[in-house]
Amino acid sequence: MSRTLRVAVVGAGPAGIYASDLLMKSDQDVQIDLFERMPAPFGLIRYGVAPDHPRIKGIVKSLHNVLDKEQLRFLGNVEIGKDVTVEELREFYDAIVFSTGATGDQDLRVPGSDLEGSFGAGEFVGFYDGNPNFERSWDLSAEKVAVIGVGNVALDVARILAKTGDELLVTEIPDNVYQSLSQNKAKEVHVFGRRGPAQAKFTPLELKELDHSPTIEVVVNPEDIDYDAASETARRESKSQDLVCQTLEQYAMRDPKGAPHKLFIHFFESPVEILGEDGKVVGIKTERTQLDGNGGVTGTGEFTTWDVQAVYRAVGYRSDAVSDVPFDEQRAVIPNDGGHVIDPATGEAITGLYATGWIKRGPIGLIGNTKSDAKETTEMLLADYANGALPAPAKPETEAVLNFLDGRDIAYTTWDGWHLLDAAERALGEPEGRERKKIVEWDEMVHHARSTQNS
Incomplete structure (x- = not known):
């Protein structure tokens, strides 16, 4: 035509x-x-x-x-x-x-999901990435935190929670995000997955990068390294999945490195309830699972209560x-x-x-x-x-x-306007030796993007 x-x-x-x-x-x-x-x-x-x-x-x-x-x-x-x-x-x-x-969060359909201190991972991501639609400050007073999910978003959330604010100050985070992260009290971050290492949705590089921070020690229980026939097949058929399993095995076998923040990755633990007192999170209850031979899991009837003061669900966007x-x-x-x-x-x-x-x-x-x-x-x-x-x-x-x-x-706003906003963010970061400092407020972004537009 x-x-x-x-x-x-x-x-x-x-x-x-x-x-x-x-x-x-x-x-x-x-x-x-x-x-x-x-x-x-x-x-x-x-x-x-x-x-x-x-x-x-x-x-x-x-x-x-x-x-x-x-x-x-x-x-x-x-x-x-x-x-x-x-x-x-x-x-x-x-x-x-x-x-x-x-950008929304899928629900975690367990009792206690609506308690104060129970968050969607997407909410936290929106906060630390300076999305104007999300909170400007974040309560990081919890010393022990649970992250539900075994995908890359769960790893991102766990890693940010386990790092110090100063480690992240070299990035593009805006001042309001740094102010909250600098008050982070988390000493233990527990990542929970209901299936095993061969079913984890991490990418190998993301998983390896967890351990690059000098403040983070990744801990995997050797008892969580378990595979059934379907798991072994998954490893053979995917080089990426095999690398994930190898990295988890290395974490499980090595000696402690003595870093101050512990990041535990737990497999075969299915969340059944978020526990609360006075409307606030005080723990999470999980059921131990076991492989069924086909890559799935069944419950064992063995329950564990974990002492945590905040829970982040990273079970998918919506x-x-x-x-x-x-x-x-x-x-x-x-x-x-x-x-x-x-x-x-x-x-x-x-x-x-x-x-x-x-x-x-x-x-x-x-x-x-x-x-x-x-x-x-x-x-x-x-x-x-x-x-x-x-x-x-x-x-x-x-x-x-x-x-x-x-x-x-x-x-x-236009593509030329993006270049104006980009330049403004880079100018904010330059005095601190940073590539950029992200502008958070919506109206301020529009102002910079239209500063010479339609005039």
């Missing part, structure tokens, strides 16, 4: 940026507007990766290269479904791709619904057939609406999964366009949507 394909991508994290990149790399003449609710791009790379992981944040450089392309326009500080409805957005685009990710877009509340995803948004009432695809990333398949997988996910969705979109299945928008002109936003008095 001769006309330019106009696409709105909603969500400027890795999923949305990878989908945009694939569309631009196709043979199709395409123009993309990348909408983001936050004033800044990059999603969980900016607000979901622990600040002491600069290696992972290097992904931002490759995302920068995509956003630098002329066919792509970043429009931040715009919430689709609130500032602009989906139906209004349809006037300007042939297709809309939802890539809104997941996506939020977008107004006027179908949403499966149970699975917390947009119903889809691999790319097209599906109307649950009819079972039919909704013309022009697509989904990719965690809002499409749930909060599982790494960057590689996100890329393959985007490929599946964008191939469907391009095929629909080539087959004439996407009606032309009423207002396809590139300036039409900007005029609409201006008419609504929406203070949208």
Whole structure:
């Protein structure tokens, strides 16, 4: 088709940026507007990766290269479904791709989850990553802490809790985060998983990096190193899983190094209750489990009460619904057939609406999964366009949507605005010899991003 394909991508994290990149790399003449609710791009790379992981944040450089392309326009500080409805957005685009990710916490369905001192890991991540939607201070008075889950988010939370504030001061954490972390009283951090080492969802490098801090001693009970036939098969079939098991075995066998903060990784302990007194967490009760031969576990009836004053559940993120877009509340995803948004009432695809990333398949997988996910969705979109299945928008002109936003008095931010905000954060960090110091307040981010914009 001769006309330019106009696409709105909603969500400027890795999923949305990878989908945009694939569309631009196709043979199709395409123009993309990348909408983001936050004033800044990059999603969980900016607000979901622990600040002491600069290696992972290097992904931002490759995302920068995509956003630098002329066919792509970043429009931040715009919430689709609130500032602009989906139906209004349809006037300007042939297709809309939802890539809104997941920042909420899955529930831990055990008694006591609502006690004071029981937190979702995502809440804590939002705090220490300076997300303006989350708390500005954090009570870190607990000397013994439990973290529920055996994925990388659990490791991040456990590591931040076990480190000192001064160790993290070299990172981009803002002053309010440092002030809370510098008051951290945690001496013991207990990470609990209900299955065994071969079922842990850590990545090998993340697990090894736990022990790099001179203030942290990782402790694994040798009795927790256990495998059944399915576990041995999992190790043989995955080099990554085998490396995780090897690292855990090394932790279990070595001599203590005498670091002041102990980080215990417990396997075969299934949380059954968070214990409280006067409405506050005072412990956690777990049931000992055992492998069933197929990689699963069964309870043994043996219970242990652990003395902890705070519990962080890292059992998965949960996506939020977008107004006027179908949403499966149970699975917390947009119903889809691999790319097209599906109307649950009819079972039919909704013309022009697509989904990719965690809002499409749930909060599982790494960057590689996100890329393959985007490929599946964008191939469907391009095929629909080539087959004439996407009606032309009423207002396809590139300036039409900007005029609409201006008419609504929406203070949208742009890619040039991101460079201004980026420069402001780097200037804040420079006097302290840091790469940047993250700006937390929403209005302050918008101010910097629009300081020479629309003037």
